[in-house]
Amino acid sequence: MYDLIIIGGGVAGMTAAIYAARSGLSTLIIEKGGFGGQAALTAKIENYPSYKEIDGFQLAADIKAQVDALGVESRSADVRGITKETDGFTVATDGASFDGRAVIIANGVRRRELGIEGEEALRGRGISWCAVCDGGFFRKKKVAVIGAGNSALGDAIYLANLCEEVSLIFRREQPTATKSYLDQLKSFDNIRLMPRHIPLAIKGEKRVSALRVKNLDTGEESDLEVNGVFEAIGLIPDNDLFDNVVALDDHGYILTDNEMRTKTPGIFAAGDTRQKSLRQIVTACSDGAQAATSAHEFLKMRQS
Ligand SMILES: Cc1cc2nc3c(=O)[nH]c(=O)nc-3n(C[C@H](O)[C@H](O)[C@H](O)COP(=O)(O)OP(=O)(O)OC[C@H]3O[C@@H](n4cnc5c(N)ncnc54)[C@H](O)[C@@H]3O)c2cc1C
Structure with missing residues (x-):
């Protein structure tokens, strides 16, 4: 049983992992693709404080190194759902299932597809x-x-x-x-x-x-x-798999309060996946920090 399971290894999830590990929580972060998410796929970032310009892949690699150095456990797997248990949550993936006392959903957004003739047949071929x-x-x-x-x-x-x-x-x-x-x-x-x-x-x-x-x-x-x-026609959330434990807005984004709490105590959301007005790296990092801090508070309250 982990104290905290983080779903998604983008900048929101990785920042949450840094804050969680530093506050002493045993933490698992699960990523289905490459750590860094969208940021890692951005050639040039010019609005992240302290760098006049940085390659997104490098930024993501630096954050991941920080996560690893803090002893956070990382898994490569596709999360398929969350089930509420009496003493926490089970996070099911395409492989194993993992148990956590608290969960942060930081699964970002996925790219919208055109849905036109030939797209399916030529996928991966141009x-x-x-x-x-x-x-x-x-x-x-x-x-x-x-x-x-x-x-x-x-x-x-x-x-x-x-x-x-x-x-x-x-x-x-x-x-x-x-x-x-x-x-x-x-x-x-x-x-x-x-x-x-x-x-x-x-x-x-x-x-x-x-x-x-x-x-x-x-x-x-x-x-x-x-x-x-x-x-490059936009991004959409992918949150239907979590609608048993979180509330979604009309566009499918997760509803949270300012402390990143969802409708289920113990489940938090951070980054592009949640309803907010500015989806950027700094705001995703900020959400991650807040979500981990709220998760820590939640676990402390439950113990006392
Ligand atoms: C082309 C482009 C350029 C951009 N340029 C800038 C910029 O210059 N400056 C800036 O500040 N912002 C920029 N952004 C926005 C910024 O990249 C995002 O706001 C930020 O990276 C979001 O981080 P996130 O961690 O919330 O989500 P994401 O980066 O989307 O990360 C989510 C992660 O979760 C993983 N995941 C999803 N579902 C699952 C699942 N079921 N199981 C396990 N893992 C899962 C994904 O694989 C992904 O790695 C840009 C975005 C794009 C697309």
Whole structure:
């Protein structure tokens, strides 16, 4: 029986682990992918205090080293659910189950998919949700990026350094990204903006060879010859598996109070997974610190 089980090894979960271990709680952190979560997949972070600029992978690796040095136990597994027991909770994964007196859910968000023809069939064969992870496979090739926000522009800029041409496809008149991304975009002559276009289908036999798009102003449909399609159309929470123990808002985010407490005493939530207005690394770290502190308080109260 652990004092605390943390679900998700992004920056929220790892910061919670640091605070929990330092307050003396025996702590298990379970991660299904790579520790660091979204932050680890971000090429350049320019708004994390003390670093003018840092590679997200490096930041995540540094935090993980700190977690390890504090003696936190880490497991690689996909959490499938939480069951309330008389003296705590059982966290079930795709392998073993683990028991904890308290739980922090820090499972972040997952990337939204387009849901268009060809996406399922060509998954893993030229379609990607992570430019930093997969961009290298498309060196000197033509790719399309779908989306208009910071993620899409960040991906387009990252890929423009590697690829022959990047077509940025978005429904609106203008990208919705912040000024810093729009300014950077101007220095690339191999990024082609395609406003008022939507993707209709991803085509290819063995691998992606084209993207069918529609011009929303003229109604004209055409095939864009590309070797890769990068989807950056937003993020969604993945919390249905926890709806037996936490309350969710209309969008599926976990409802907490300011101390990161959920509706079930002993279960806390931190980071992008919870309902909040600013989803960033600093706020995820802050949530993690608060959640672990609240978990410590909860366990102390139960003992007394
Ligand atoms: C492209 C992009 C660029 C960004 N740039 C910046 C930036 O410059 N500055 C900034 O401050 N923020 C930035 N952000 C936002 C920032 O990365 C996030 O707000 C922050 O990393 C969220 O951390 P988190 O720990 O809450 O969630 P996540 O990073 O999503 O971590 C959650 C972790 O939980 C794991 N997990 C999920 N489900 C399970 C399960 N069932 N079992 C086990 N593990 C599970 C996931 O694999 C993941 O590792 C960016 C985000 C993106 C997508």
